[in-house]
Amino acid sequence: MRCRNIVGGRLSVSAQALLTVLLFVPSIGRSDKPCPPGPFGLDGDAPISTACRVPVENVPDHIRAAAAGQWTAIGENTLASVAFQYDAVPAGYVTNLNGIMTAWSGGTYDPVRHKLYVNGGGHNDYDGSEFYAFNLATNTWSRINDPTLLDPDPSTYPTNVFPNGVPFPIHTYDTLSVNPRSGKVYRLGVGGSSINAVYEFDPSRASGSSPAPWARKATLDHPDPHSGASAWMEDEGKFLVANQDFGTWLYLRRYDPSSNAFGPPINTDVFFSGDTSMAYSPTRHLAVLHHTQASSNTWIVLNTASNTVSIRTISGAALPNRASVEYDTRRDHFVVYSDEATDRRVLYSVDPSTWSATKISPAGASINAPPGSPYNGIYGRFAYCEDYDIFIAVNSVNGRVYIYKPLDWAGSLPANTAETPDSP
Helix, strand or coil: CCCCECCCCCCCCCCHHHHHHCCCCCCCCCCCCECCCCCHHHHCCCCCCCCCECCHHHCCHHHHCCCCCEEEEECCCCCHHHCCCCCCCCCCCCCCCCHHHHCCCCEEEECCCCEEEECCCCCCCCCCCCCEEEECCCCEEEECCCCCCCCCCCCCCCCCECCCCCECCCCCCECEEEECCCCEEEECCCCCCCCCEEEEECCCCCCCCCCCCEEEEEECCCCCCCCCEEEEECCCCEEEEEEECCCCEEEEEEEECCCCEECCCECCCEECCCCCEEEEECCCCEEEEECCCCCCCEEEEEECCCCEEEEEECEECCCCCCCEEEEECCCCEEEEECCCCCCCCCEEEEECCCCEEEEECCECCCCCCCCCCCCCCCHHHEEEECCCCEEEECCCCCCCEEEEECCCCCCCCCCCCCCCCCCC
16 A cells, blocks of 8 residues: 655634845746737726736726735726615525625736636535626626526535536635637535536626536546635646545646537645635646645645656745745746635745745734634635736635735836737
């Protein structure tokens, strides 16, 4: 019997000085091409195939005006201000909107359309199935679709899918990921439900449209009942999906949205505690999983070029336990953040060349405290917005959206990169 690496226990239920010396690395990360001229850089609705960086002159005023090296509150409205207004609901239906963020639920950021999508709830925390989007370009929240006004009772709907094809709301954890080439959002986990399938959500389609915004896709052969994580791999045009295998071992595989098929499992032999966050570097071909209830400085790392998994001990600063991890394409660093820390301003930068963590202590005010207890992680509601070179965080339906502008922010395009479109 082979020995297995143990990196954590199972969960029952997510310097400033450094930034002054980080170098711009235009050759690291995805293409440095700017967005094409015209309305795209302003409203983010042009149908282009891949993400691009917005020319500096098209960076929205509220982002340009934000001070570098600190968090800034933005937003002309709140999620709650555009929420669905319930007049009458079925017996048993839970309308606690806070649950869309507090109940182990996340989001995902689309760098082409400049939108952070939020969806979640489930398990009697919030029964609405709708999506919300914060548009960084227009600085506003909007509701994408209306909820299905049926009680998500498994005894009534044993497949956990409503008659109109809409799946039950779930704890989304870090399983929401957007395909920036199509703009469609994928729910790549089951969040405690009995739904054993990937679901695709098309934000361009409103409720009642045909076809409907929700579409059932491939079967999840090893659905994780407790959590899971996912990340878009731009270099491959696929998603990487992490769930628990039988016996709580890590189960990794690729999902191709074009063919609607999973690839073969990647052999890991690693114990997986769940409730985690994933980030991906397309140039280094590295995916990292930040664990909880293990040593938070112990990461699972997948080299997607060789399909090999390793355990990395992160030296330097102690990382927070339940946290989100993102890949900063500009600086070629992974960045870790938790809004449950004592100081909610603090971020951590992890250098994948040395696997060393450095604490970043921004100046200025902190972001909102999470809205009461229980609160169960920020997941994909913390995101690196590579189009504008900022980080975004949101943890309250009634509160502000916050952005962190790195201390060395010098506009949306990397240093020494011309602000002209690529040649045809």
